[in-house]
Amino acid sequence: MTYGTNVTMTNEDGLALITVNRPQALNALNCDTLEELRAAVLAADKDPAVRVIIITGAGAKAFVAGADIAQMRGLSPLEGRDMTILGQEVFAAIENLAKPVIAAINGFALGGGCELAMACDIRVAAATAKFGQPEVNLGIIPGFGGTQRLSRLIGKGRAKYCIFTGRMMSAQEAYQLGLADKVVEPDELLPVCREIAATIMSKAPVAVMMAKKAINHGLDMDLGSAVAYEAEAYTTCFATADRVEGMTAFLEKRPAAFAGK
Ligand code: HXC
16 A cells, blocks of 8 residues: 555655645545555655654644544444554554654544544644544544553543543643643644754754654653663664764854764
């Protein structure tokens, strides 16, 4: 499977902009769209010209309004399980990309859309965006990692409140809960995401990559093992030419010129 129909990607100066493109269905994720999304993110991660990835939704109304209910309705339990596992695999792939991923949340981020946003590293929301895990309205639970990522992101009690009630939240409330990292005016959404991406791109690439690995993998470990893992990730950074350049540039009072080595 390749991308280009339900998921598009453009590459601008080191930035891959990936758009879920089914605006007629509020960018709902059917299985083909999930496969295209996987193909796009893996291609961006492999492309040496890409440093940061932004994921957004087409149109002004939705980031992603969830898994495709029309497709899910006709599935047998085992087919439903296959779709859940497909979504979980794609979102795990996003979470584990070497490169940083920013979710530009331009509208509804519901169900699988909220779960997609949570698989990204940083979530920037338009003030008009809406978040929620409304699956209980459909007789199901979040199945693309939402029960787990939401609990880890905002805490067990708050995650249960959101998931048991299926309530929709404003961007501001999502920000207060720690589900959104920044809220901006809608027309500022992509400019702000590009600015964040440019800031990240100005840093030492291996250091950013190792920080992502240490945070992601460390959170799955006990504290002692996680801190030991951090020491190894730190050592990898210490072995880079960029580490020497960064420290030398500081002492010489000049901007660092990182080479990603
Ligand atoms: C399929 C969807 C959809 C979805 C919207 N549409 N969400 N189609 N799957 N998740 C379609 C509508 O059917 C409609 O198609 C068109 O998009 C526009 O939507 P409207 O409902 O007419 O818009 P509006 O009245 O503005 O309401 C917007 C909305 C509502 C509040 C976002 O669409 C909504 O509640 N959507 C469902 C949200 C949801 O329950 N998400 C969780 C899904 S379960 P037509 O053809 O009529 O124009 C999930 C599980 C993940 O994500 C794990 C699975 C394994």
